[in-house]
Amino acid sequence: MFAQYNAGAQSIGVCNGRDGNNLPSPQAVIDLYRNNGFARMRLYSPDPATLQALRGSNIELILDVPNLDLQALAADTSAATQWVQTNIRNYSFGVRFRYIAVGNEVDPNNGGTNQVSTASYTGLLGISYPPSNGAFRDNVRSFMDPIIRFLVNNGSPLLVNVYPYFSYIGDPVSIQLSYALFTAPGVVVRDPNNNLEYQNLFDALVDAHHAALGRAGGPNLDIVVSESG
Template identity: 55%
Template sequence: MALFKAKDSKVSMAPILLLLGFLISGLELTGAQVGVCYGRNGNNLPAEGEVIALYKSNGIGRMRLYEPYQPTLDALKGSNIELIIGIGLNSNLQALTDAAAATDWVQKNIKSYSPDVRFKYIAVGNEVHPNDAEAKFVLPAMQSIHNAIVAANLQDQIKVSTAIDTTLLSPDSFPPSKGAFSASSYINPIVSFLVNNGAPLLANVYPYFSYTGDLQNIALPYALFTSPGVVVTDPEGNRGYQNLFDALLDTLYSAVEKAGGPNLQIVVSESGWPSEGGTGATVENAGTYYKNLIGHVKSGTPKKPGQAIETYLFAMFDENIKNVPPEVERHFGLFSPNKQPKYQLTFG
């Protein structure tokens, strides 16, 4: 079963963060596990102040922002929204391996906004693969940014990580207990860094792309959380999997264990379903996925039962100028650019 097809999101594109903030009454900052990614690759999106107001009016307490965009950071001041912030394009990684450049980046984009902006994680690189030219710069850049955070005395508030995707998993990672990374020389030192510094691993987890990449073996209900019973049984622990999201996440947990992080937390830094543009991409399916994901992440996975999963939905708006194929990439929004919700979603 080929579970590990990735979403093509190598750019700093910036899917938006916290989530369908329109009819919610229960997304308290302290209790919510779901955020929404805020991507800005659209030429028709609301002004920054309107975006933050939309988050706040809907009780959305967490956001992922893909680059330190000053108007967004200014609008976030005093909002109490917790933030994952990225460094922008992966091509920025090499420069940030330099200690002085990392210190300048932290001073300009973090220190000057804190504590008015509630930074939670810094994502140093997004979906960098072992064979990418930038791969050799990921860990050194993480170390430099972390050192700058320590120098600013913010290490207890802000954790430095990187966002991976499931293509780093070995093709033989099935069932979930067999999960392992295919490029241990790349990922193991990153896992060690995270363990040593008490930071989570950020992971972009997309059942949609796994489903469309293996239609013969993966049924739509399994991807949408609507299977009536167990679909996959893992002999280790006799764990039963009724949905693909859990299977993917537990496969990652098994891989992280083998990489030296048995207690390392995984934060799902992106997960979503498109409303048009490809196989299975409909408003009905997307609405079903988001609704069920929101309800599901409170309860954990078969491998980590009872442990709520910090999850960021991709994304706040459709992004009509995203320059990466396929067409589905432009249709992950929870809201249309006019701020109207696409789906009748609530938070429990």
């Protein structure tokens, strides 16, 4: 699931993973979205059948450039142009492209992911508590800072995968399960720097990203929660 997350209204979408067997047909998936009022979809790689089924659906789409394609597209401008032509322009009539995610959870400090990405994740935070102290890890600033500058200059949001689950399993002693599951009956965390109160971990993690963006030159950058669960 993902959502536009800023001071205004929030629109909810659902990620459409295509890995697996016995998957429903693309049209059945589109019908499921429409019947349940989901207005946005994330697709992790171009799937022609799904893109075709999206025509005329009015569903807004986040389309990923798969991580395996990043190096080739970064090294060859003509290949990047062809990717856009094949997967975007050929479907521009009838498909509502909202964002293009250039890779997913790319981290140059993890093996095999040595290209930049606009779909970040909470693992890039070195500090997340209290939320106002949020900061990116020192060893990712060299590639995150240029991304943030680019997004600021182009008026684009940062896509972030936010998973309270991983924070909880990493520290189940300090983090209440109800806090991670949106079921806490009252305030669990109060940020001592600004007195903001948090009843769920999700909001705290998003605010930690906002604080980290502020320290990296993007204090007013919008965040799109591109994946959660």
